[in-house]
Amino acid sequence: MTGQSFGYIRVSTLDQNTIRQLDGEPLDRVFTDHASGKDQNRPQLEALMDFARDGDTVLVHSMDRLARNLDDLRAIVRRLTEKKVQVRFVKENLAFTGDDTAMSTFLLSVMGELAEFERALLRERQREGITLAKKAGVYKGRGKMLNAEQAAALIRRAAAGEAKAALAREFGVSRQTIYQYIRPNP
Structure with a gap:
């Protein structure tokens, strides 16, 4: 007997499109969070991890949709694979079962580290852009919340x-x- 296939989708804002992430994948159920990848409080991810059982497969568009740092990525994948749930990343074309080879474990680490590095570069570029905008008198920051x-x-x-x-x-x-x-x- 084969298990069910679940999708996990994460977008950072409510107006981002969730459809493209697992479009065309046959899924029994989809769990969608509207939260930052660095945020530990993701109710739908927790629901998925509680719901998935031995023989199930969890599909995620890409590693950075599941976690933004290597430690979190490894912990989530480990938590699922310890339950005998397969985790499959569509974009990277990688799957993890818990019985993984040294090469697949290495790829998880390298790809996860790349996602973390990419996030750090994004934050760095953002800080540089804000600094330049402030010098040019263009950046005023976020407006006051209260009048x-x-x-x-x-x-x-x-x-x-x-x-x-x-x-x-x-x-x-x-x-x-x-x-x-x-x-x-x-």
Whole structure:
């Protein structure tokens, strides 16, 4: 008896297209996360890893869709293959079963390291671009989350002792944003 085939799709933003990743692959079920690859909190990946059983196959478009660093990639593949689940990367044309050869283990490491390197280069280029844009006076950063009236109310209520988490929920911002507004300016 053969198991089922599951797809795992990850996109970083809601407006990114998920269709191209496993288009044409016969799948019994697809698990899709809208999260950064560096994010450990991916509910659909966790659901997939809990759901997959001995004999199943998990298809992923490419290694960087599963993880953005080598340690996470190895851990996820290991966790699945220990359950006797095959992990197949379509773009790289590689499959892992847990009974892998030294060469396939090496390829997982090399390809995973390349994905991590690519991510580091992307961050570096982004930082360089922001620095150049700031020098040219073009980059202004992200806009304020709250208008002046909201900010004044927030500061007043926080000073009165209201819980930061409750304020964050009410104003629709993170707790970190709350702290940025109430932190005295040097």
